[in-house]
Amino acid sequence: MLIVPEREIADLMTQKAAFDAVEQVFAAMASGDAYNFPVVREAIGHEDALYGFKGGFDRAGLTLGLKAGGYWPNNLEKRGLINHQSTVFLFDPDTGKPSAMVGGNLLTALRTAAASSVSIKHLARKDAKVIGMIGAGHQATFQLRAALEQRAFEKVIGWNYHPEMLPNLAKVAEEVGVPFEAVDLPGMDEADVIISITSAFSPSLVADHVSPGTHLACMGTDTKGKQEVEAGLLARASVFTDEVAQSISIGEAQHAIAEGLIRESDIAQLGAVINGSHPGRTSDDQITLFDGTGVGLQDLAVAAAVVDLAVERGVAVEVDF
Amino acid sequence: MLIVPEREIADLMTQKAAFDAVEQVFAAMASGDAYNFPVVREAIGHEDALYGFKGGFDRAGLTLGLKAGGYWPNNLEKRGLINHQSTVFLFDPDTGKPSAMVGGNLLTALRTAAASSVSIKHLARKDAKVIGMIGAGHQATFQLRAALEQRAFEKVIGWNYHPEMLPNLAKVAEEVGVPFEAVDLPGMDEADVIISITSAFSPSLVADHVSPGTHLACMGTDTKGKQEVEAGLLARASVFTDEVAQSISIGEAQHAIAEGLIRESDIAQLGAVINGSHPGRTSDDQITLFDGTGVGLQDLAVAAAVVDLAVERGVAVEVDF
Numbered sequence: 001m002l003i004v005p006e007r008e009i010a011d012l013m014t015q016k017a018a019f020d021a022v023e024q025v026f027a028a029m030a031s032g033d034a035y036n037f038p039v040v041r042e043a044i045g046h047e048d049a050l051y052g053f054k055g056g057f058d059r060a061g062l063t064l065g066l067k068a069g070g071y072w073p074n075n076l077e078k079r080g081l082i083n084h085q086s087t088v089f090l091f092d093p094d095t096g097k098p099s100a101m102v103g104g105n106l107l108t109a110l111r112t113a114a115a116s117s118v119s120i121k122h123l124a125r126k127d128a129k130v131i132g133m134i135g136a137g138h139q140a141t142f143q144l145r146a147a148l149e150q151r152a153f154e155k156v157i158g159w160n161y162h163p164e165m166l167p168n169l170a171k172v173a174e175e176v177g178v179p180f181e182a183v184d185l186p187g188m189d190e191a192d193v194i195i196s197i198t199s200a201f202s203p204s205l206v207a208d209h210v211s212p213g214t215h216l217a218c219m220g221t222d223t224k225g226k227q228e229v230e231a232g233l234l235a236r237a238s239v240f241t242d243e244v245a246q247s248i249s250i251g252e253a254q255h256a257i258a259e260g261l262i263r264e265s266d267i268a269q270l271g272a273v274i275n276g277s278h279p280g281r282t283s284d285d286q287i288t289l290f291d292g293t294g295v296g297l298q299d300l301a302v303a304a305a306v307v308d309l310a311v312e313r314g315v316a317v318e319v320d321f
Numbered sequence: 322m323l324i325v326p327e328r329e330i331a332d333l334m335t336q337k338a339a340f341d342a343v344e345q346v347f348a349a350m351a352s353g354d355a356y357n358f359p360v361v362r363e364a365i366g367h368e369d370a371l372y373g374f375k376g377g378f379d380r381a382g383l384t385l386g387l388k389a390g391g392y393w394p395n396n397l398e399k400r401g402l403i404n405h406q407s408t409v410f411l412f413d414p415d416t417g418k419p420s421a422m423v424g425g426n427l428l429t430a431l432r433t434a435a436a437s438s439v440s441i442k443h444l445a446r447k448d449a450k451v452i453g454m455i456g457a458g459h460q461a462t463f464q465l466r467a468a469l470e471q472r473a474f475e476k477v478i479g480w481n482y483h484p485e486m487l488p489n490l491a492k493v494a495e496e497v498g499v500p501f502e503a504v505d506l507p508g509m510d511e512a513d514v515i516i517s518i519t520s521a522f523s524p525s526l527v528a529d530h531v532s533p534g535t536h537l538a539c540m541g542t543d544t545k546g547k548q549e550v551e552a553g554l555l556a557r558a559s560v561f562t563d564e565v566a567q568s569i570s571i572g573e574a575q576h577a578i579a580e581g582l583i584r585e586s587d588i589a590q591l592g593a594v595i596n597g598s599h600p601g602r603t604s605d606d607q608i609t610l611f612d613g614t615g616v617g618l619q620d621l622a623v624a625a626a627v628v629d630l631a632v633e634r635g636v637a638v639e640v641d642f
Binding site for chain 2: 071
């Protein structure tokens with residue numbers, strides 16, 4: 001039984017390893033080799049916390065387990081701890097015995113960033129030059145940093161509900177020597193790729209803000225009621241997702257489905273594009289939209305990757321369990 | 322973060338500690354202080370394994386977490402490991418950080434035994450003399466050993482589908498100096514308390530085998546389709562359970578409910594008897610029946626108890642997580 005504590009993850013895990021793990025598991029999901037279990041998510045009535053489990057099994061990668069944890073909104077103010085707290089537990093699929101316990105906080109940020117990044121690799125135009133960010137919080141910096149590796153972007157533009165946070169994005173752009181510009185929402189029509197990563201309950205981006213040929217990754221909507229983009233935009237776009245069942249119930253597509261603008265069968269798995277069983281983008285004018293809802297298998301995949309890295313570097317703590 | 326490995330549990334945990342933990346959490350469930358989360362249970366399509374999570378939160382005891390694991394039917398033959406494999410993970414309800422990881426195999430046996438034992442304490446006649454066992458496997462020995470502490474039993478009688486296993490029961494009876502007798506099913510009418518602990522899919526015990534005044538604890542049925550006693554017996558009895566929702570769907574009561582012999586409102590929580598908000602047994606002629614389905618909160622309660630004992634004895638392994 002191996003333990004990789006949260007404090008080790010930053011030194012071990014790379015954006016590249018997270019990307020590869022998520023790309024691989026999306027492909028396994030689409031080919032039927034990997035599946036997510038029903039999600040448990042409970043408001044426990046203590047500290048206003050949301051707590052639950054996201055589990056799954058990847059038969060191809062032989063990765064079994066769950067991420068447990070949730071959101072403790074008072075952590076930062078009361079205790080100086082981050083509000084999102086999670087831990088990944090891996091099990092040996094041959095025996096049912098626990099095989100690893102891994103800090104899940106940074107991994108969650110990395111696997112979420114990897115998802116939009118994988119969507120950009122497989123769905124954005126090859127000649128994409130301008131990337132637009134809707135949202136400028138902590139997670140937005142992870143999304144942007146990962147995205148910038150996927151195309152030869154020449155400019156980052158950004159919009160946020162709280163403009164005073166935009167320097168977060170400017171700083172990431174500066175790291176890679178790309179200019180940053182704050183824009184209003186209509187200014188997003190300059191972008192070839194747009195990532196939305198907010199926790200909004202009403203849309204900011206509308207169809208008119210999006211130019212033909214754009215790839216959108218909607219990463220913020222993971223709950224019933226949340227919404228980042230106008231539902232009509234999904235009708236204009238070719239829609240892809242990590243998991244269709246989540247996309248139509250708790251993802252960005254929930255609204256377009258509810259309004260009858262698209263049907264479940266209009267939504268394809270990103271993994272099918274990775275596998276080559278779906279053509280993905282077929283023209284330079286097409287708008288592609290990835291509805292990233294976040295699945296347990298992503299967490300298991302990055303955790304398994306970091307355990308391998310920890311073993312290689314000799315920093316995994318072995319416990320005789 | 323504390324670790325209590327499986328190999329330590331036998332030396333640490335006592336029948337009494339398991340009894341107290343389960344009695345307390347049944348009471349907390351009935352008073353609304355503790356609740357179980359939806360159960361995840363998946364046939365993962367590898368090694369014929371069943372795997373899943375049983376979680377819950379006890380606001381009174383401040384115990385939060387889950388038991389993860391399941392049933393790996395090839396473990397014993399292929400690898401010399403037991404087929405049931407489980408691990409309990411506890412979390413700090415104030416912060417969401419993991420607080421303990423505990424081997425769950427022996428604890429599962431002890432908490433299941435504690436449940437029927439708690440039901441005997443609160444529902445059997447004080448003057449019960451004869452205890453009858455339906456089932457004589459490994460788990461039956463735990464149920465019997467725990468039950469024998471609850472009344473001044475003078476005789477153990479037993480029946481099993483495979484009579485060659487009855488010496489398992491005789492051995493436990495001998496430990497406490499009580500005679501054991503193998504009986505046929507009609508012979509169960511001699512018993513004042515009956516525990517059924519089989520994994521049968523059709524009833525063995527019928528209403529005619531049960532005398533007025535008997536307390537039954539049906540402990541084997543935890544899945545749709547399983548059944549240990551004739552459904553009509555539940556109509557003759559006052560029915561109690563750990564959790565009503567499980568009792569009517571996957572517990573022994575599923576059949577009587579499906580046949581319209583009893584209604585959901587006929588089933589009371591054993592915890593309500595412990596709390597004093599339900600009178601429990603009200604006459605010496607009454608048949609009482611406890612439908613023990615097994616809930617995650619039982620696992621969390623015994624795991625929390627064993628962590629306390631491990632800390633007291635200095636055998637908990639501390640990991641800086």
